[in-house]
Amino acid sequence: MRLKALAGTEAAPRIEEKLSGSVIESNEACMVVNKDSIAGIMQLLKESAEFDFDYINNITAVDNFDHFEVIYNVTSIAKKHTLCVKARIPGRDNPEIPSVTSIWKGADFQEREVYDLMGIRFIDHPNLKRIALWEGFEGHPLRKDFL
Amino acid sequence: MVMKTELVTLNMGPHHPSTHGVFRMRVTLDGEVVVEMEPMFGYLHRGLEKLAEGRTYTQIIPFTDRLDYVSSMAGNLAYCVAVEKLAQVEVPERAEYIRVIICELQRMVNHLIAVGFFINDLGALQTPLQYMWREREKVVDLFEMQSGQRFLYNYMRIGGVSHDLAPEFIPALKKFLDDFIGYYEEFEDLLKGNEIIQSRTIGTGVISAEQAIDYAMSGPCLRATGVNWDLRRDDSYSIYDRFDFDVIVGENGDNWDRYRVRMGEIMQSHRIIRQALEQLEELSPGSVNAELPQLLRPPVGEAYAAIEAPKGEMGFYLVSDGSIAPYRWHCRAPDFVNLCALRDMVVGGKIADLIVTFGSIDICLASVDR
Numbered sequence: 001m002r003l004k005a006l007a008g009t010e011a012a013p014r015i016e017e018k019l020s021g022s023v024i025e026s027n028e029a030c031m032v033v034n035k036d037s038i039a040g041i042m043q044l045l046k047e048s049a050e051f052d053f054d055y056i057n058n059i060t061a062v063d064n065f066d067h068f069e070v071i072y073n074v075t076s077i078a079k080k081h082t083l084c085v086k087a088r089i090p091g092r093d094n095p096e097i098p099s100v101t102s103i104w105k106g107a108d109f110q111e112r113e114v115y116d117l118m119g120i121r122f123i124d125h126p127n128l129k130r131i132a133l134w135e136g137f138e139g140h141p142l143r144k145d146f147l
Numbered sequence: 148m149v150m151k152t153e154l155v156t157l158n159m160g161p162h163h164p165s166t167h168g169v170f171r172m173r174v175t176l177d178g179e180v181v182v183e184m185e186p187m188f189g190y191l192h193r194g195l196e197k198l199a200e201g202r203t204y205t206q207i208i209p210f211t212d213r214l215d216y217v218s219s220m221a222g223n224l225a226y227c228v229a230v231e232k233l234a235q236v237e238v239p240e241r242a243e244y245i246r247v248i249i250c251e252l253q254r255m256v257n258h259l260i261a262v263g264f265f266i267n268d269l270g271a272l273q274t275p276l277q278y279m280w281r282e283r284e285k286v287v288d289l290f291e292m293q294s295g296q297r298f299l300y301n302y303m304r305i306g307g308v309s310h311d312l313a314p315e316f317i318p319a320l321k322k323f324l325d326d327f328i329g330y331y332e333e334f335e336d337l338l339k340g341n342e343i344i345q346s347r348t349i350g351t352g353v354i355s356a357e358q359a360i361d362y363a364m365s366g367p368c369l370r371a372t373g374v375n376w377d378l379r380r381d382d383s384y385s386i387y388d389r390f391d392f393d394v395i396v397g398e399n400g401d402n403w404d405r406y407r408v409r410m411g412e413i414m415q416s417h418r419i420i421r422q423a424l425e426q427l428e429e430l431s432p433g434s435v436n437a438e439l440p441q442l443l444r445p446p447v448g449e450a451y452a453a454i455e456a457p458k459g460e461m462g463f464y465l466v467s468d469g470s471i472a473p474y475r476w477h478c479r480a481p482d483f484v485n486l487c488a489l490r491d492m493v494v495g496g497k498i499a500d501l502i503v504t505f506g507s508i509d510i511c512l513a514s515v516d517r
Binding site: 058077 | 192194361364376382448451453460464466475484488516
């Protein structure tokens with residue numbers, strides 16, 4: 001049986017119902033959400049019985065020049081479905097987003113990696129420091145304006 | 148009288164022989180007991196994600212060899228599966244069978260090496276490992292027939308594989324599979340009942356199923372805790388739905404279970420290869436590569452695809468802007484995420500168990516640091 005990829009359009013109304021104003025847009029592949037409500041959304045995705053997303057596969061980020069996107073891929077082991085959530089961070093200066101480490105501990109290293117290479121600060125991360133590069137390295141290499 | 152003791156902070160690595168590469172642990176010890184452990188890595192960070200942004204989709208395939216160099220073929224496959232999802236490429240059936248055979252051989256090798264080094268960390272220096280290397284050598288010979296390389300194979304292509312099976316490959320593979328059963332039994336006879344191995348591994352480095360899911364562990368480490376989760380069956384990417392195999396699970400999530408799960412998976416891979424060979428021989432000869440333009444330009448969009456690599460879920464997140472190079476190339480390395488849980492597995496245990504537990508996660512620093 002193949003894992004079912006939940007469409008963003010399918011998940012978005014159910015999120016909006018509980019946390020109105022948190023979803024910016026949704027399409028077949030993913031759901032784009034407001035960065036400030038990410039912790040609430042993730043908590044809901046993990047705890048509500050209909051979603052039951054107990055497993056965080058992947059966290060990464062993309063630099064789109066005028067905004068950053070943090071991408072979360074989550075899976076429900078019991079329900080066998082997956083979802084892609086994107087949080088949009090407008091602007092280039094001092095990008096910040098709430099951490100999801102209190103929801104899934106597995107987010108710890110992956111958020112540190114995003115911080116290290118993309119320079120996005122995760123608010124309330126227990127140990128936010130560089131992971132691949134050394135302390136004192138200037139800049140964040142995966143940003144498009146690096147080099 | 149109360150003994151006055153003091154905590155000692157010890158740096159293990161980055162050049163410690165048991166760290167499987169350049170990995171460093173800052174361990175705080177109370178006598179022999181670990182009270183705090185912080186993993187530090189990045190010594191092998193090559194910036195592959197940045198480098199990939201300047202290369203065409205095909206030119207990136209050699210990078211995926213260099214992620215987890217113990218199982219390069221799995222890296223190849225994970226990346227090709229992700230690009231195929233992004234560009235919606237159909238892979239010829241024959242190529243799918245070849246991929247499965249090659250990747251399951253790779254899994255057998257990876258688990259042999261993982262177990263060999265794990266036993267090595269337990270103090271059985273080199274001897275069991277040498278037997279594992281001997282079997283690996285035979286598989287490396289098989290891979291050499293296919294790709295011309297003994298290491299870093301660069302064998303898979305987007306939409307298939309680079310070469311059809313060499314004429315000498317199938318007889319050699321059959322001989323390997325036949326001989327392997329006896330050797331496998333030998334490994335089991337020598338190691339499984341060993342009292343030292345049992346007493347050192349049973350009940351050490353324990354992690355519960357809930358914790359393992361919370362830490363997003365994957366692969367044998369997750370299954371050792373009792374979670375019945377294998378992307379080969381649950382996502383059945385490629386053609387894994389055509390084979391009959393068992394997902395091996397443990398019970399307690401200790402070092403022993405991780406060792407047993409790996410040994411069990413070796414024989415399941417053996418089973419899959421046998422079935423794949425049978426089904427392949429009924430197929431009529433055909434192309435092993437999809438018809439694609441020389442410079443692939445996937446449509447604008449993004450894709451995340453993951454496979455069950457030997458070490459766990461290896462996934463790629465790709466963003467295409469419609470050009471010949473990816474706009475963003477991200478690898479979700481299984482051992483990198485599995486390492487998150489290491490602290491919880493070792494704190495409260497003895498320092499000697501720390502080495503064993505670390506070895507039981509089975510990491511490859513090239514894929515952790517990328």
